[in-house]
Amino acid sequence: MTFDLLHTDINSKARAGVITTDHGVIETPIFMPVGTAATVKGVHQRELKEDINPDIILGNTYHLYLRPKTEILEKAGGLHKFMNWDRNILTDSGGFQVYSLSGRRKIKEEGVKFKSHIDGSYHFFSPENVMEIQRTIGADIIMAFDECTPYPCDYRYAKRSMHMTHRWLDRCISHLEKVPVKYGYDQAFFPIVQGSTFKDLRAESAEYIANAGAVGNAIGGLSVGEPAEEMYEMCEIVTNILPKDKPRYLMGVGTPINILENIALGIDMFDCVMPTRNARNGMLFTSEGFINIKNKKWADDFSPIDPMAITWVDTDYSKAYLRHLFISDEYLAKQIATIHNLGFYMWLVREARKQILAGTFYAWKEKMVKQMATRL
Structure with a gap:
């Protein structure tokens, strides 16, 4: 190595x-x-x-x-x-x-x-x-x-x-x-x-x-x-x-x-294990904050799971649909959420790498930390 x-x-x-x-x-x-x-x-x-x-x-x-x-x-x-x-x-x-x-x-x-x-x-x-x-x-x-x-x-x-x-x-x-x-x-x-x-x-x-x-x-x-x-x-x-x-x-x-x-x-x-374990419990991580997709507020929200579209599931499915799958205890709910969360984690470290190479990491990190602490 x-x-x-x-x-x-x-x-x-x-x-x-x-x-x-x-x-x-x-x-x-x-x-x-x-x-x-x-x-x-x-x-x-x-x-x-x-x-x-x-x-x-x-x-x-x-x-x-x-x-x-x-x-x-x-x-x-x-x-x-x-x-x-x-x-x-x-x-x-x-x-x-x-x-x-x-x-x-x-x-x-x-x-x-x-x-x-x-x-x-x-x-x-x-x-x-x-x-x-x-x-x-x-x-x-x-x-x-x-x-x-x-x-x-x-x-x-x-x-x-x-x-x-x-x-x-x-x-x-x-x-x-x-x-x-x-x-x-x-x-x-x-x-x-x-x-x-x-x-x-x-x-x-x-x-x-x-x-x-x-x-x-x-x-x-x-x-x-x-x-x-x-x-x-x-x-x-x-x-x-x-x-x-x-x-x-x-x-x-x-x-x-x-x-x-x-x-x-x-x-x-x-x-x-957090991205996969939390996904199975309905918690999604995004650049704008974290989401408990089981909350009733998402029941009629037909917007994409994550408009940043890191993985295909983010735009193929809506928040309302994913919530429905969780409430219905469908296996697909956990699969979609897992792909999303893992995709977000991979995006996060790869974007961090880009920012380090560009010389802009620290300011970007400070902004991201504030955003991701938000409960959506």
Whole structure:
């Protein structure tokens, strides 16, 4: 994997760059639609490629390990072939899912014993076997195994957890050297900065991760309930330390406003379930604000879903029709809303990139943040 930094905004730390892997080019800043279980919910791969058009999507190690299981993926020739996706894929290591299981897992230095949310069976993740699982899944970018701490978090716990994450990182790196790639293309490895919302821990973790010398770096443990301002503060500390010549990935973030503010802080890569999850609940994101399409006010509004027409669904269907589908509990409602929201997120990061290259990002970002905070 290579990363070329093309331009940095004069009024912020926003960056435009290009990541190149064996599966193609990723223009940054980028949003990665979440395809947890080898599918981006509510969207066919053809629609994903032709209508939403992301350079990269995200899969999840925990979910793919449990179902369909790694042996099935290996027989298929890896995740790309299994789901018929010939562009880039990144896999989360499963650390966040282990965090979210709370009452179903036990964390020790060796790794994490957890109970499957599917059938209650017990499993064990260690830095070593998570690297092996990700080799078998075959994503282009794979993540270190870490512990994601909750918010709020006791300082002593956050510090112990951070140091364990660093020791796990060393084990990941050591084991990866012993496990060859399986499908004839390279895999890039990203370590993860932790430290909760404590400034000194975030700085210490960022230094440790920077010194690991990986081709890219990630920031984890945010967007877990902390106020947005604390998230931004932690990201600013970390981006001041992580190397400028490598991509920075903020995991699990977030709202359109979160994304723009973190782009301004020097973040290059994002993922979040919000555009798809909110779509299934009838919330639409637009450049003018957000819409709860289930509200009665849209019942006789025959205007396009979004006059900006980012995707074909925005003009093919009216607000009144989409509301009718939601109220009638039709599957098509969720599909339309999902395509719209993912299309908007892709437009947002690509427009941000254009503005960075044009030298107009900061003023544009300030205007967009105000507009998108509006409830329509």
